[in-house]
Amino acid sequence: QLVLTQSPSVSASLGASVKLTCTLSSGHSSYAIAWHRQQPEKGPRYLMKLNSDGTYINGDGIPDRFSGSSSGAERYLTISSLQSDDEADYYCQSWVTGLHVFGSGTRVTVL
C-alpha cells in the first residue's frame, strides 16, 4: 500500500532555506513524486516532479528557489531565500496503477 508521510509543520526565517521531507512507504522507494503548494484560501499549484534519482523538473513559472532531491525512500523539497508568500501548505503526491495518493501536508511558517 502506497503511503506518503510528511511532517506536520516547519518554520524558518525570512530569507532562510527550508527542506521538506516526503517519505514513501516500504516497497515504493523507486517511485517518483510531485510537490504542490497551497497558499491560504487558494487552490493547489504544481511545483515539480521529482524522480528517485533526484532529477526534477519545475513547473511553468516556478523559480529555481525551489529545488528537489532524493535519497532512498525520501523525497525532499528545498525552498531557498524564503519569502512571505512561501507561507503555505506543501503536499507531496505519488501514484500506482489505479490509485493516486497525497501526503498529509507540511505547513510552512515564515518567521
Add this chain to the structure above:
Amino acid sequence: QVQLVESGGGEVQPGRSLRLSCAASGFTFSFYGMHWVRQAPGKGLEWVALISYDGNTKYYEDSVKGRITISRDNSKNTLYLQMSSLRPDDTAVYYCAKGVAPRVIHDAFGVWGQGTMVTVSP
C-alpha cells in the same frame, strides 16, 4: 494560457445528485489524462478519480466507487464528475487537475483549477 475552470458546485441534501464540470482551455485537452481531487474543510487533499486522455480508462478512490462517475467530452474540452447518493462526508472543495505529460494515464498533476464547493447538508 492553460486554464481549468470548475463549476456546478452548491448545497444539496443527502442522497441527492450533482454534476460538476471542468472547462479546459489553452492546451490540447484530448491529449491529457484528467483528475478530480477534493479537499474537505480544514483537511488535506484527497484524490477522487481519473480518466485517461481518450476516456477509455477510469479509476476511482474506494470510498466513491459506485456513487461517482468521471467522464469527458473531448469535443467540448470539458471534464465531468457525476455524483449521486451524496453524503455529508462528500462536503469538500472539488478541484480538477491535468496530467503533466500527454497520453500518460498516471502522472503528476501539472495544472489545477480554482475549485468548486460542494456542501451536502440536510
